[in-house]
Amino acid sequence: MGSSPSGGSRFESVGAVREGLSGVDYLADEATAGVVYLADRLDKPVLVEGPAGTGKTELAKSVARWAGSRLIRLQCYEGLDESKALYEWNYRKQLLRIQAGESSGTTWSDLEDDIFTEEFLLSRPLLEAIRADEPVVLLIDEVDRVEVETEALLLEVLSDWQVSVPEMGTVSATRIPLVFLTSNGTRDLSEALKRRCLYLHLDYPSVEREREIVLARVPELPAHLAGEVARIVRSLRLLDLRKPPSVSETLDWARTLVILGVDELDADVTESTLHVLLKHRADIAAAARELKTAG
Amino acid sequence: MLDLLAGFVGELRAAGLPVSLTENIDAMDAVRHVPLDDRPALRAAMAATMVKRPEHRPAFDAVFDAFFSLAPAVADGDDDTDLSALLDEALRSGDEEAVRRLAHLAVARLAGMEEGRGVRGSAYVFKTMRSLDVEGALARLLAGAGWLERDDLAAAGQRIRDEVEAEVRRRLVADRGPQAVARSVRRPLPEDVDFLHASREDLAALQRSLRPLARRMAARLARRRRLGRHGRLDFRRTLRRSLSTGGVPADPRFRRPHPHKPEIVVLADVSGSVATFARFTLQLVHALAGEFSAIRTFVFIDGIDEVTHLFAGADDLAAALVRVHEEADVVAADGHSDYGRALETFWARWGREITPRTSVVILGDARNNYHASSAGVLGDLRRRGRRLWWLNPEPRSYWDTGDSIVAEYAVHCDGVFECRNLRQLEAFVSQIG
Numbered sequence: 001m002g003s004s005p006s007g008g009s010r011f012e013s014v015g016a017v018r019e020g021l022s023g024v025d026y027l028a029d030e031a032t033a034g035v036v037y038l039a040d041r042l043d044k045p046v047l048v049e050g051p052a053g054t055g056k057t058e059l060a061k062s063v064a065r066w067a068g069s070r071l072i073r074l075q076c077y078e079g080l081d082e083s084k085a086l087y088e089w090n091y092r093k094q095l096l097r098i099q100a101g102e103s104s105g106t107t108w109s110d111l112e113d114d115i116f117t118e119e120f121l122l123s124r125p126l127l128e129a130i131r132a133d134e135p136v137v138l139l140i141d142e143v144d145r146v147e148v149e150t151e152a153l154l155l156e157v158l159s160d161w162q163v164s165v166p167e168m169g170t171v172s173a174t175r176i177p178l179v180f181l182t183s184n185g186t187r188d189l190s191e192a193l194k195r196r197c198l199y200l201h202l203d204y205p206s207v208e209r210e211r212e213i214v215l216a217r218v219p220e221l222p223a224h225l226a227g228e229v230a231r232i233v234r235s236l237r238l239l240d241l242r243k244p245p246s247v248s249e250t251l252d253w254a255r256t257l258v259i260l261g262v263d264e265l266d267a268d269v270t271e272s273t274l275h276v277l278l279k280h281r282a283d284i285a286a287a288a289r290e291l292k293t294a295g
Numbered sequence: 296m297l298d299l300l301a302g303f304v305g306e307l308r309a310a311g312l313p314v315s316l317t318e319n320i321d322a323m324d325a326v327r328h329v330p331l332d333d334r335p336a337l338r339a340a341m342a343a344t345m346v347k348r349p350e351h352r353p354a355f356d357a358v359f360d361a362f363f364s365l366a367p368a369v370a371d372g373d374d375d376t377d378l379s380a381l382l383d384e385a386l387r388s389g390d391e392e393a394v395r396r397l398a399h400l401a402v403a404r405l406a407g408m409e410e411g412r413g414v415r416g417s418a419y420v421f422k423t424m425r426s427l428d429v430e431g432a433l434a435r436l437l438a439g440a441g442w443l444e445r446d447d448l449a450a451a452g453q454r455i456r457d458e459v460e461a462e463v464r465r466r467l468v469a470d471r472g473p474q475a476v477a478r479s480v481r482r483p484l485p486e487d488v489d490f491l492h493a494s495r496e497d498l499a500a501l502q503r504s505l506r507p508l509a510r511r512m513a514a515r516l517a518r519r520r521r522l523g524r525h526g527r528l529d530f531r532r533t534l535r536r537s538l539s540t541g542g543v544p545a546d547p548r549f550r551r552p553h554p555h556k557p558e559i560v561v562l563a564d565v566s567g568s569v570a571t572f573a574r575f576t577l578q579l580v581h582a583l584a585g586e587f588s589a590i591r592t593f594v595f596i597d598g599i600d601e602v603t604h605l606f607a608g609a610d611d612l613a614a615a616l617v618r619v620h621e622e623a624d625v626v627a628a629d630g631h632s633d634y635g636r637a638l639e640t641f642w643a644r645w646g647r648e649i650t651p652r653t654s655v656v657i658l659g660d661a662r663n664n665y666h667a668s669s670a671g672v673l674g675d676l677r678r679r680g681r682r683l684w685w686l687n688p689e690p691r692s693y694w695d696t697g698d699s700i701v702a703e704y705a706v707h708c709d710g711v712f713e714c715r716n717l718r719q720l721e722a723f724v725s726q727i728g
Contacts, residue, residue: 014329014336034329034339041328042321049349091540144514185507187514195317198325198343201352207450235446290442 010067010135010178011040025216026055026062029209035200036063045158045179047143047194050202052184053246057141059202060180064137069178072132073139074125076146082153086163087127090120116167126154127163130173137178143193144183151190154181159196207234210250218254228265229254236277236287245277253277267291299473300326303362306477307345310354311484314345321345334363350485350504360464361477378404382432382455389451398458401427402466419463420456429455486718490572490688498571501717505575508721509582515725516586526550556588557681558652562641564659565625566596566632572688573658574616576720580656581606581615583724588652593645594619595637598627601645632662634704635669642672646679654682657708660689661701668700673707683707686714686723 011017018033028036036059039046048056064071074085094115101111123131129138140154157163161173181197183189205213211230214221221229229250237244245253253276262269271288278284300323307314321344329336338359346355378401385393402419405426424430433452437445467476483489485504488497532548540546561580563573577592584590584606591603600623605615627636649655655676677683685708687694687701694701705711712723 014333030335031339031342034336035343038325038328038340038343042324044321046343047347091545095541185511187511191315194347195315197347198321199347200343201349203349231443231447235443238446293442 011037013037020066021062022216024062024066026058026066027209027213027216028059029205032059032200032202035198039178039198042198043161043176045181045197046200047181047183047189047197048200048202049183049185051204051244051246053248054202054204055247056180056182056202057139060137060139060182063178063180064139067135067137067178069135069137070132071137071139072125072129072177073141076140076142076144078145078147080146080150084124085126085150085153086124086157087165088122088124089116089167090122094120121165121168126157127171129177129179130157130161130163130171132177133174135175135177137180140179140181142184143181144186144189148190151193155192155196158193204234204237204244205247207231210234210247213247214250214254217251218258220258221254222263225257225262225265226254229257232265232270233277235290239286239290241278241283241286242280243278243283249277296331297323299362302474303341303358304345306358306362306474307355309478310358311487312346312351312354318345318347337363350500353500354484357464358477360461361468362473364461364465364468378427379432382427382429383436385455386429386432386436386448386451389447389454391454394451394454394458397455398462402459402462419467420460423459423463424456427459486721487716489715490575491569491715493571501575504717505578506582508717509579512579512721512724513583513586516583556586557654558589558650559587560591560593560649560653560655560680562593562595562599562637562655562657562659564596564632564634564637565594565620565623566630568632568662569658569660569688572714575717576658576686576714577606577616577619579720579724593641594623594625595634595641596625596630597633597636598625599637599640600624631664632659633666634659634661634663634700635667638669638672642675646675649676649680651679651681653680654684655680657683657685657704658688659685660687660699661685661694661704662698663700665698668703670700670703670707673704677707677709682709684709684723685711686720687711688714690715 011020014030014033014037017037018028018030021028021033021036035046038044048059050056061071063069097115097120098111101114106114125138125140129136143151143154158179161176163171165171181193204210207227207230210233211226214226214229215223218226233245233250233253253273256273256276257265257269260269260273271291274284274287278287304314304319304322322341325340325344326337329340331337338356341359342352342355346352378397381393381397381400384390385397401423405423429452433448436448440448464476483497485497485500488501493501527550529548529550533544533546536546536548537544559580561577563577565573573594580587580590581592590606591601592606593599593601602619602623605618605622627633627640673683685701685704689699691713693699701711712719714720714723
């Protein structure tokens with residue numbers, strides 16, 4: 001590999017990560033901070049898995065914001081291929097170049113050398129992150145949406161920190177980026193990918209932590225309400241719902257309560273604002289039933 | 296330290312966690328970066344490198360506690376503290392300090408642990424919890440509690456249980472060493488829990504892992520159906536695309552294929568011995584409803600009844616299952632499984648509705664209580680339908696012993712599968728999709 005690229009030692013200690021993240025309003029628990037710290041020390045990507053809306057994407061964004069790094073994002077979807085993830089040759093520009101060459105009489109071998117150079121290469125997120133000179137955070141979002149075959153594209157990048165472009169050779173990273181992959185767990189990722197990553201499972205937060213998150217993000221909400229909000233959301237999640245409320249929905253609900261000027265959370269207020277938390281008719285009905293029996 | 300780590304990884308593997316060599320090396324690497332006396336950080340580092348599935352986390356935690364838990368933090372309290380008052384307080388406040396003190400005292404007084412006796416971790420936990428009567432105290436407090444208090448109490452109860460377990464483990468480790476303890480408190484992974492011998496807690500864990508499993512499988516089935524999705528060339532769209540590359544068709548477009556979905560008929564034995572198995576399989580199949588063009592469900596003991604309507608539009612599968620047991624007319628004679636009679640009845644009443652597109656799945660242990668087998672009906676079913684499968688929740692070695700007559704039915708089936716846990720069930724469903 002020649003001179004091995006260096007990543008980092010960006011972060012001093014687990015505690016520093018925690019404090020830094022809370023400085024940008026992301027309240028990380030011990031495990032989260034620990035994994036971010038290790039990712040930096042071991043130069044390994046982090047695979048973040050968990051239910052929707054627990055702050056997976058937000059974690060990557062917050063780390064970038066705190067470290068002052070550029071965030072490069074690759075949004076995955078079905079049918080994503082290397083021309084969208086790694087690089088693509090700019091066909092149109094190459095065609096133009098060839099046509100221009102015909103009139104001026106350049107030889108084919110000159111032309112060939114010319115049209116497979118940097119100028120005609122369109123960098124997509126992965127290559128861009130590898131080539132960046134400054135420290136970057138690479139976010140590969142919802143990686144479970146791509147096909148298993150496409151996952152293999154990521155392997156070279158994530159373990160050797162390089163991209164092979166057949167016409168040009170191998171592009172290696174000068175600085176190893178901090179990589180976050182997120183997954184909603186809609187399918188099992190391949191063992192090969194999991195093996196290369198540190199694993200972090202972000203679940204719904206505990207009552208105490210969710211209360212702190214609410215207070216940090218919606219400071220206008222009175223403190224005694226924040227505790228109630230967290231408890232109600234916790235209890236909703238214990239019901240067998242199709243889509244339990246996410247942390248972002250908790251925050252939406254807290255903001256709703258602020259706007260409505262609610263001072264005390266009783267069953268009526270809760271029931272009339274349930275649609276902020278729950279998005280399925282059956283779920284709302286189930287929750288309302290529970291509220292009634294609780295009195 | 297290296298020896299300890301090697302023993303730790305060995306124990307993880309023995310508990311069923313797939314820890315690869317690279318992951319093992321990563322863990323060693325990671326450990327160098329955290330202070331060893333910071334147990335939460337150590338736990339996080341090891342979990343991040345070696346546990347890549349959330350369902351495996353409890354098993355990992357149990358082993359970790361056995362190997363790396365520190366000596367009890369609380370000093371031995373005076374002997375006249377009232378445990379039940381302390382219990383009430385711990386339950387009401389859920390306070391960490393109170394819970395720890397309670398667990399410490401309770402295990403010291405009630406578990407009856409003696410040095411050098413056999414290592415039976417789970418038995419000590421059980422004994423402590425029963426003598427402490429946490430369930431009783433919970434029930435008392437729950438009487439006047441509202442919705443939120445109920446969940447607060449349940450969470451506190453769980454915390455106490457966890458802490459008692461940890462305390463027992465700590466004491467055992469001090470006495471017997473980590474390896475022996477880890478073995479005695481080992482928990483099966485949810486996918487390995489045997490349907491027929493699952494404890495209440497195991498069942499709860501199983502239930503929790505069912506929904507994510509169904510989601511994963513639905514995605515997999517849908518994906519596979521679309522695989523080889525390059526249908527025929529779409530000439531019009533290819534031509535339209537070629538305009539942007541000067542008439543060179545550089546980017547061919549294809550039509551989407553429309554693959555068909557299978558139609559499933561499930562016949563489930565719901566008699567006591569295999570009811571759990573039937574429950575989980577029915578839930579899984581119905582959670583995957585979108586992946587089949589139609590699902591019809593029949594349940595039987597010695598009579599047979601269709602229950603498809605109970606599942607139709609049901610948001611709550613668990614509630615639907617309760618109704619199945621209450622409303623379905625499954626007992627014709629004495630309420631003991633009679634596969635022969637159930638199959639005859641099915642064939643007579645619904646046999647004509649089986650078409651060459653229908654696949655039939657039968658769930659049951661084929662313990663026929665020495666009734667007639669009527670295996671010929673299965674032959675008719677298979678000839679008329681597309682496929683016929685049998686899922687048996689018993690271990691293969693028990694088949695055809697006593698009143699089990701799997702072999703008589705097997706000759707008419709496309710396949711008979713042992714289906715004792717979620718892992719095997721998952722393998723089967725992804726095969727038929």
